[in-house]
Amino acid sequence: MSEQANHSDSTASGTAAVLPPPVVIHVSLPSDRTSTGFIMLVAGGKTLAGPFRVLGKADNAMAAKKGNATRDPKQPYGDTPTGEYAGTLATRGKSYGPHGVIEMSPSSGDALTAQSNGRTGLLIHSGDLNSEGKLRPTYGCLRVSDDHMEVIMNVLRGRTIDKIKVLENEPPPINDLSPLPEAESAAVDVCDREGGGEYIANLHTGEVHNASDPCAWVHLITDEHRQYVSGLPEGFDWCGHCRIG
CATH class of the missing domain: 2.40.440.10 (L,D-transpeptidase catalytic domain-like)
Structure with missing residues (x-):
């Protein structure tokens, strides 16, 4: 077929x-x-x-x-x-x-x-x-x-x-992690925390990718972490792992 x-x-x-x-x-x-x-x-x-x-x-x-x-x-x-x-x-x-x-x-x-x-x-x-x-x-x-x-x-x-x-021991496919598809309302921000890198926030699902590390995990943003959000452009958010480690 x-x-x-x-x-x-x-x-x-x-x-x-x-x-x-x-x-x-x-x-x-x-x-x-x-x-x-x-x-x-x-x-x-x-x-x-x-x-x-x-x-x-x-x-x-x-x-x-x-x-x-x-x-x-x-x-x-x-x-x-x-x-x-x-x-x-x-x-x-x-x-x-x-x-x-x-x-x-x-x-x-x-x-x-x-x-x-x-x-x-x-x-x-x-x-x-x-x-x-x-x-x-x-x-x-x-x-x-x-x-x-x-x-x-x-x-x-x-x-x-x-x-x-x-x-x-195989890395994830990375050709579509950076950046995420436009259809998923992805946008890019630069994280200025110590040791930070380029982060990609998926505005559709509320997930964050660390684009500088293709093996980084996705962390779902939860309400308990929103209190730590500061200084990010409209539509962006931190995941708890990336903000408070």
Whole structure:
């Protein structure tokens, strides 16, 4: 099927309706899975969401109980396997978070090897943070925060997922991070804090990118941080991380 056929459909009047391009979900995890990696959604060369923090670590106790004390990603109950997956939106129970999940079906790499070794049920989902406010380990799924999962699911509704790419130690695509697309009401400001750099504020979503560091995270602005805002042009804002560290 041609790309044009993939991205268009027919209305009742016979007029071709252009559908949005499919989404590629990029995930990069560190080799040390006790640390978080990033997840971002890209379509048509534009960043739709992220990069957000994501954890791809299995629970130590459960992995050991199931005979995988090293959390080998290619074995059941290990860390999230690298490779490519197909993705499907679905609904699961409360422990997976309030916004639904993305089911991951392996198509290549260690993900496919893991499937042949009996691994099933890999997801992208959220759920409660731990007592320190950090992402909790799973049984091998990818976990993001509830707030970020809500953004991800809102972006994906009405779109198709082309693929999910899970890699290790890969930087995010940066050609569309600086600057953000004009359609997303992006604007640029220079941060004058110590060690500062060029910041890109997305006025549509309230997110901030550090353009001088392509591996920087996106931080959602919350009301509790707005009291720290001062001296920025109209329409700009600080995220809590960039302002108060």
